[in-house]
Amino acid sequence: MNAAEKVTSPHAADVLRELHAYRAAEEAMRRRTRNSMKMGENDLAALRFLLRAQGQGRVVTPGMLADHLGMKSASVTVMLDRLTKSGHLTRGAHPTDRRSIAVSATSGSDDEVRATLGEMHRRMLGVASHLDQDGSEIVRRFLLDLATAADGVATA
Amino acid sequence: MNAAEKVTSPHAADVLRELHAYRAAEEAMRRRTRNSMKMGENDLAALRFLLRAQGQGRVVTPGMLADHLGMKSASVTVMLDRLTKSGHLTRGAHPTDRRSIAVSATSGSDDEVRATLGEMHRRMLGVASHLDQDGSEIVRRFLLDLATAADGVATA
């Protein structure tokens, strides 16, 4: 038995505290954004998904949004009604499948999202850039282990 | 101009990807837990808050829960009705203020939460323990910078 297994480092708790503080800060920031845009969680996630896909020239259908957000297609329909009414997106004809529909974000919505989440992403990229090669390797390993730990927790 | 400012490290994007993966994993784990307990986001957060305070011998009132969860006191009342009905907590007399109420978690609810979130916490502590002193310093700095970045994003 080596020391790392048996004794929890005195710094471990500090690291978790810092992790928790970060999560709280990010969550608060997302809530501010949602309040500012007067939207729910899924509405904003849908817009982000849409803008990212649009940036890669991919067509987005309501069904794809349902899969990505984990909601039923009927709920997506209502969400699209909502976001269309608020001027954030439009429904268009699907290029190949006439049963389906092509959803696209309006330019205004694009600007609005970029102004907040884009800024956030830039800042985070800046933070990550300050890591040297060893540092980024350590952080990546840490995050990977955390994700693995979360995945491994049984639902009981 | 130094390289770290001008050129974003090729690893920076990888770190952010890993961060996103971790967030997704943790979120999924929390959702599994909530589904397993048949509770909403706030219900579980309230229980955690309650258990933590109880462990420190502090009395929790509905008003404190409202502040901590960011909801209105009326909504807390209904939530307490819900959680009382499901056997997760009880309302008792407040020791000093007879307008108020002392909320306390049942032992069954204690066990239930510990079985899942406690397990998660142990695993995370294990991951953090594998960092040496330099490593934990690097990670903490990284997380602190991220939190600062999130805090600094204006709502526009």
Added chain:
DNA sequence: CACTCGTTACTAGTTCGCCTAGGTTTGGGC
């Protein structure tokens, strides 16, 4: 003591968002 004002929690009624169930149009294999 009597009054007043703020605090604390609750009740009633509304809103918002997601779900289930069922219907309509189109795609694609036989």
Added chain:
DNA sequence: GCCCAAACCTAGGCGAACTAGTAACGAGTG
């Protein structure tokens, strides 16, 4: 040409949070 599956929409219901208004109590003041 037929039939089943796929994709979206409509209708109705439910859960959870909000607003507004009520009742009981605490604390300070004349």
